[in-house]
Amino acid sequence: MKPIGKDYVKKKYDQVVPGGIDEWPVVSLSNNRDAFIKEVTAESIKRIKKLTPKRSSLIEEIETTLFREKLRVKRNPWAVDPPDEADFLQSIKDRLLEISTNDDKEDIDETLEDILSEIIERYASEIAGNFKKSRYRMARSIVTFGFARLLNASRARGFWSIFSTRYSLQDKIHITGEVEELRTLAKKGTIIMVPTHFSNLDSILIGWVISALGLPAFIYGAGLNLFNIKIFAYFMESLGAYKVDRRKKNLLYLETLKSYSSLAIQKGCHSLFFPGGTRSRSGQIEKRLKLGLLSTAIEAQRVNYQKGKRDGLHKIFIVPVTLNYNFVLEAPSLIREYLRLKGQERYYVENDEYSTSYKISAFLLKFFTKGSDISVSIGRGLDVLGNYVDTDGNSYDKSGRQIDTQEYFTKDGKIISHDQQREDEYTRMLSDRIVEEFHRINKVFASHLVAFVAFEMLQKKFNKLDLYNFLRIPEEDQIIPYEEFKAVFQTVLRRVHEMYNKGEVSVSPYLTGDPDKIIAHGLANVGMYHAKRPLIKNKKGDIYTQDLNLLFYYHNRLVGYNLEKYV
Amino acid sequence: MSKECVGVIGSGSFGTAVANILSKNSKVLLYARNAETVEKIKSTRISNGQHLHENITVTNSLEEVAKKCNVIFPVVPSANFRDMMRQFAPFLHPYHVLIHGTKGLDLILPHEMPTDFKMDRSCIRTMSEVIREESVVVRVGCMAGPNLAKELALGHPAATVIASPFNEVINEGKRLLRSEKFQVYGNQDLKGVELCGVLKNIIAIASGIISGLGFGDNAKGLLISRGLVEMIYLGKALGGEISSFIGLAGIGDLVATASSQTSRNYTIGFKLAQGKSMDEAIAEMEETAEGVNTIKIIKQLADAQGIKPLITDTLYKILYEGMKPQDGLSYLMKYPGNIDIDFL
Numbered sequence: 001m002k003p004i005g006k007d008y009v010k011k012k013y014d015q016v017v018p019g020g021i022d023e024w025p026v027v028s029l030s031n032n033r034d035a036f037i038k039e040v041t042a043e044s045i046k047r048i049k050k051l052t053p054k055r056s057s058l059i060e061e062i063e064t065t066l067f068r069e070k071l072r073v074k075r076n077p078w079a080v081d082p083p084d085e086a087d088f089l090q091s092i093k094d095r096l097l098e099i100s101t102n103d104d105k106e107d108i109d110e111t112l113e114d115i116l117s118e119i120i121e122r123y124a125s126e127i128a129g130n131f132k133k134s135r136y137r138m139a140r141s142i143v144t145f146g147f148a149r150l151l152n153a154s155r156a157r158g159f160w161s162i163f164s165t166r167y168s169l170q171d172k173i174h175i176t177g178e179v180e181e182l183r184t185l186a187k188k189g190t191i192i193m194v195p196t197h198f199s200n201l202d203s204i205l206i207g208w209v210i211s212a213l214g215l216p217a218f219i220y221g222a223g224l225n226l227f228n229i230k231i232f233a234y235f236m237e238s239l240g241a242y243k244v245d246r247r248k249k250n251l252l253y254l255e256t257l258k259s260y261s262s263l264a265i266q267k268g269c270h271s272l273f274f275p276g277g278t279r280s281r282s283g284q285i286e287k288r289l290k291l292g293l294l295s296t297a298i299e300a301q302r303v304n305y306q307k308g309k310r311d312g313l314h315k316i317f318i319v320p321v322t323l324n325y326n327f328v329l330e331a332p333s334l335i336r337e338y339l340r341l342k343g344q345e346r347y348y349v350e351n352d353e354y355s356t357s358y359k360i361s362a363f364l365l366k367f368f369t370k371g372s373d374i375s376v377s378i379g380r381g382l383d384v385l386g387n388y389v390d391t392d393g394n395s396y397d398k399s400g401r402q403i404d405t406q407e408y409f410t411k412d413g414k415i416i417s418h419d420q421q422r423e424d425e426y427t428r429m430l431s432d433r434i435v436e437e438f439h440r441i442n443k444v445f446a447s448h449l450v451a452f453v454a455f456e457m458l459q460k461k462f463n464k465l466d467l468y469n470f471l472r473i474p475e476e477d478q479i480i481p482y483e484e485f486k487a488v489f490q491t492v493l494r495r496v497h498e499m500y501n502k503g504e505v506s507v508s509p510y511l512t513g514d515p516d517k518i519i520a521h522g523l524a525n526v527g528m529y530h531a532k533r534p535l536i537k538n539k540k541g542d543i544y545t546q547d548l549n550l551l552f553y554y555h556n557r558l559v560g561y562n563l564e565k566y567v
Numbered sequence: 568m569s570k571e572c573v574g575v576i577g578s579g580s581f582g583t584a585v586a587n588i589l590s591k592n593s594k595v596l597l598y599a600r601n602a603e604t605v606e607k608i609k610s611t612r613i614s615n616g617q618h619l620h621e622n623i624t625v626t627n628s629l630e631e632v633a634k635k636c637n638v639i640f641p642v643v644p645s646a647n648f649r650d651m652m653r654q655f656a657p658f659l660h661p662y663h664v665l666i667h668g669t670k671g672l673d674l675i676l677p678h679e680m681p682t683d684f685k686m687d688r689s690c691i692r693t694m695s696e697v698i699r700e701e702s703v704v705v706r707v708g709c710m711a712g713p714n715l716a717k718e719l720a721l722g723h724p725a726a727t728v729i730a731s732p733f734n735e736v737i738n739e740g741k742r743l744l745r746s747e748k749f750q751v752y753g754n755q756d757l758k759g760v761e762l763c764g765v766l767k768n769i770i771a772i773a774s775g776i777i778s779g780l781g782f783g784d785n786a787k788g789l790l791i792s793r794g795l796v797e798m799i800y801l802g803k804a805l806g807g808e809i810s811s812f813i814g815l816a817g818i819g820d821l822v823a824t825a826s827s828q829t830s831r832n833y834t835i836g837f838k839l840a841q842g843k844s845m846d847e848a849i850a851e852m853e854e855t856a857e858g859v860n861t862i863k864i865i866k867q868l869a870d871a872q873g874i875k876p877l878i879t880d881t882l883y884k885i886l887y888e889g890m891k892p893q894d895g896l897s898y899l900m901k902y903p904g905n906i907d908i909d910f911l
Binding site for chain 1 (some may be wrong): 657
């Protein structure tokens with residue numbers, strides 16, 4: 001039996017940018033915030049006009065926006081919304097009315113231009129982050145210090161342990177994978193980190209990881225709903241967040257958002273997208289990514305090349321990251337939502353489930369005092385077409401030949417052209433590559449594996465039932481005899497190790513050695529702090545579930561590896 | 568006439584025909600694998616029985632093709648396609664555009680066959696997938712449609728479909744191929760169009776058998792329509808869109824191939840019906856009939872997946888298990904008729 005060891009290194013990393021915080025692109029962005037908003041506004045207007053070449057189509061687009069916005073204000077208002085929103089919309093409406101009675105074409109165009117830039121500027125200033133270096137420093141130390149205190153208090157016993165420094169966040173959050181490569185690439189070019197998204201905690205977690213690795217702050221889009229809470233808003237803004245409002249799905253807003261992201265990347269700001277767009281409801285690794293923000297990475301790369309910025313400093317690197325948990329606090333509500341949505345497709349209001357500071361604090365407290373360890377796997381860097389890069393930022397094809405990424409944007413190797421349809425297709429290809437990398441770097445935990453095996457075994461036994469009926473089978477049918485379970489578990493485990501050896505997946509160090517111990521470890525950790533446990537042993541030593549929905553959720557983590565065949 | 572140079576890989580009858588069409592608009596660099604063939608073509612200016620247009624230069628160097636041409640048309644049999652791509656790949660760049668004209672499949676089986684091995688879609692590659700796998704080229708397309716090489720060589724009017732997810736590839740294809748005798752359409756469903764070309768070869772063999780047995784147009788009409796239904800089912804299962812099958816590359820190509828004696832696949836079927844064995848029939852052919860291999864691959868796949876494509880299944884028995892063509896036909900005729908159309 002191999003000993004169970006650590007697979008992460010606990011170490012203190014130097015700052016990547018030696019000049020300190022003043023050298024960070026994100027700082028210069030926020031120092032020139034007003035100028036940047038102007039730039040974003042101009043760029044967005046240019047895009048929207050290109051998309052609506054005729055006057056009538058532009059008017060239609062503005063009218064649609066107005067209609068949807070009024071509906072949103074009425075039906076789904078949030079605390080964070082500015083109070084003058086209704087008045088603003090009314091003024092737009094009045095002016096649109098004026099246009100419809102006006103015959104002077106020049107006059108109309110002028111008014112339209114005004115309306116457009118007012119709306120866009122409003123959006124742009126809402127989106128724009130407000131990074132303050134002093135606040136960043138403070139937020140960082142609060143997070144690190146505060147959480148470390150909580151951690152030590154909960155792990156060790158006794159009053160004085162609150163001052164202990166035995167445990168740091170790095171014991172809680174294991175950072176594994178291509179850490180050094182990421183740090184090197186961050187010096188060479190612009191990083192776009194694309195993590196999987198399972199929990200609301202991810203934003204803070206990844207923010208901490210970035211700072212712990214000595215990287216400059218990344219800008220990232222955070223749901224506007226999180227800004228409803230003042231204290232949360234404070235931390236998010238300090239950590240470099242800009243705001244994304246998922247309620248606004250109109251063209252004007254979406255183009256402003258894309259311009260913001262694209263221009264920030266062009267200015268060398270490291271960025272972070274959750275490419276799934278939202279937390280994975282099913283617990284599965286994202287299969288289909290949101291292409292909107294992702295396309296800005298490709299666009300920014302092309303623009304940089306067009307401006308003749310060929311050196312490493314302006315190359316854009318995509319770094320996939322997976323966050324691996326034994327326990328996701330929101331799992332019960334996420335899976336319920338998933339089942340409801342899949343069961344009957346229907347529109348639902350983007351709700352704001354973390355609406356009170358109390359809920360948030362309770363969540364964090366529970367997580368840091370109780371939640372089990374988390375591991376963060378950093379993947380290899382890719383260029384915007386999904387080719388691996390080396391530490392110098394050079395791209396390589398599958399057979400190890402160096403290639404020039406710029407050539408993807410040319411027809412003859414020389415002249416760079418802008419072809420939107422081509423870039424849309426590249427975005428799809430990049431998205432496929434990221435999903436592929438997610439599966440490769442995803443770390444299999446014992447807890448995922450026990451959940452997967454148990455759920456598949458049960459489902460196989462009731463293969464005549466569809467998912468919904470299956471999830472309602474009576475409790476006495478939800479028991480699996482231990483020996484039977486162990487036999488199947490070992491078969492699947494063998495397969496996982498095979499895949500690991502081929503580099504198709506990553507595994508936790510707990511996944512070696514005595515199978516009984518692995519199973520015990522998995523059972524002890526899978527969704528450990530839910531009121532109803534997804535998987536547990538009964539008195540006879542057999543395995544059963546207290547909540548089949550939750551078991552389904554944790555099982556889903558390993559969907560997509562074709563492991564069902566081995567059950 | 569533009570100065571740019573377009574590449575064609577493969578000097579078979581279709582490759583040569585494509586080169587001749589391209590030569591109307593641009594300079595063409597035609598690659599032949601065999602150095603002797605190259606010399607022969609150079610001295611005679613005849614490739615595969617077709618006179619070469621003066622704009623065509625012949626070469627034996629893949630490197631030269633990659634260096635001089637940005638758009639390249641690989642037209643080599645599917646059996647050699649992957650090897651060709653492996654030799655070609657080191658010279659290719661991300662700016663190259665490849666539009667292939669090969670109507671076959673590539674089969675990949677694991678090196679160590681697990682005992683419980685089950686063949687599935689992941690074991691099969693279309694030619695565009697081979698290109699993507701073996702090279703850095705991403706802007707890939709295919710050319711498919713009723714393009715019987717012998718008729719193209721005579722300059723008869725014809726049309727083709729260029730399929731690619733990239734509009735720029737479709738536009739390049741149109742620009743380079745279009746002439747007064749040759750019409751070019753575009754389609755974004757690359758997989759579907761490739762599969763049309765691949766699957767129609769199966770039906771073409773069946774059509775040859777029917778003619779060889781001396782049956783007439785009623786039988787052919789029956790075969791073509793039922794054959795199309797089978798193509799659509801298989802094509803959809805393999806990732807194509809139904810709509811492509813009712814286009815030029817689907818029904819257009821099917822009608823042409825299934826009624827043409829100049830088609831290789833048709834000819835194979837015809838010879839079989841006349842009582843020749845598979846080996847004899849193949850030995851008499853000058854060039855590869857892709858359908859023979861396609862039937863084998865599709866049959867294996869269908870078996871593994873537990874589905875039964877009736878025509879392909881019967882053809883497999885005739886080709887590989889010694890069933891008499893006459894018996895195969897009566898088996899098909901006895902099979903209880905189903906609903907005419909149930910996929911739209």
